[in-house]
Amino acid sequence: MSNRNHHVVYPLNHFTVLDIVGKDAAAIVHNVTTNEIKSLKAGESGNPGEGRETFITDVRGKTIGHGYVIRHDFGFRFLGAGDQAETLAAHLDKYTIREDAVPRAMTDSYQSLILPGGIDPKVVEGLVAGHSVVLYSTTILGPGTLWCLVPAEGYEKVCGWLAQKDIELADENHFHQARVAAAFPWYFVDLDEKNLPQELDRDDLAVSFTKGCYLGQETVARLDALGQVQRKLVRWMIADCVPPVGTTLDADGKTVGRLTSVAADGNGSIALGYARRTHFEPHSTAEGRDETSGRTFTATVT
Incomplete structure (x- = not known):
């Protein structure tokens, strides 16, 4: 594999795409996430808007999910590691009573590529212009990392186009080497439902202590005040x-x-x-x- 990361992209075989739609989606997503999401600006014409890393917590403050929440014009999209969709959809349904908010598992509609920071901007422009992909900003491999969702039916075409641009598709083992070097935790590998958010040491990126009430907020706030992790x-x-x-x-x-x-x-x-x-x-x-x-x-x- 090339040592020059800007010539490499990383396919993901195990990931989650979960959409939350409905006029009350913001309220429901707010109620289960550790980060501030109501202030995120939506994108236009199907393009993604602003996003943030967050934990999804239960009433005990345990991390039943971790990833990125992005605001779209249709509602919110959650991107995360592994197969979190079923658990998170059930969790959202449990706390949606009269609200209009519906979780929709979308993982099967996409393939995922992780583009490290520093990749040739012309490659990014070409992906967006010719392949109906959607790009999301993350910090998985450090600043500038892009999570690229490729429509499943167009994935082989995208891979062929990248090969023509002399971009190498590394295997998922190489991706995990890169994200370990960047100290990014992966759900089902480095954390699960037994963990508390502060145990991941990502407070500055994934936890808001001023957003107001949400499930598990009392536990998270108490740990912050007492420093007892x-x-x-x-x-x-x-x-x-x-x-x-x-x-x-x-x-x-x-x-x-x-x-x-x-x-x-x-x-x-x-x-x-x-x-x-x-x-x-x-x-x-x-x-x-x-x-x-x-x-x-x-x-x-x-």
Whole structure:
């Protein structure tokens, strides 16, 4: 695979597209998301408007979803990892009583490509002009990352056009290497319904503490006020070893971490994983053992 990211795009095989339509869609989406969404401006003529990263929480403040909410002229669109559509649609239906808001799973209508920041602007212009794609701004691989939704029936044509432009389609493993390097968590991999939003350390991007009431808001606000989260997702650097996902990390005879995503990086690896409060700070270290090779290693929080 090319090392120059602007010559590479990443197809996604597992993703979620969920639309929420109806005149009360804003109120319902507001009631289940941690970020401010009512102020988002809608796009025109089918184009996407503004969007924000957010968690979708239940009444306990647990993260039953994570991704991006974008405002369209038809309502709202949620983009996320894995197959979150069924769970989130049921969650929205549960709290829609008299309101006019309907969730519609749209994943099967699209294929997804992730375009890293720095890709040739002419490629982006060509995709939009000739292929009926929709582009959304994200931070998945860092600033400037675009999530490209391609109509399913036009996907092969788009892939052929990209090949003609000397753009390589990497596999999904390479995508996960890139997003681990960018420290972006992936639902069903780095978090699930057992997590609290603050454990992902994305408050500045995905949580509003001024938006008003929503499901789980009391728990989120209390944690912010007391600072009592006991574990947090951090990025670990590991020299001379690529341990498997699930490897635990120890310090002073206690387990202080667990790896959730691991990507090779030169002779070593970079990983996302949870750390206890004692290891939140950069340069904290812990020891692990690669059960496959029997080697021990040191992991350092970056």
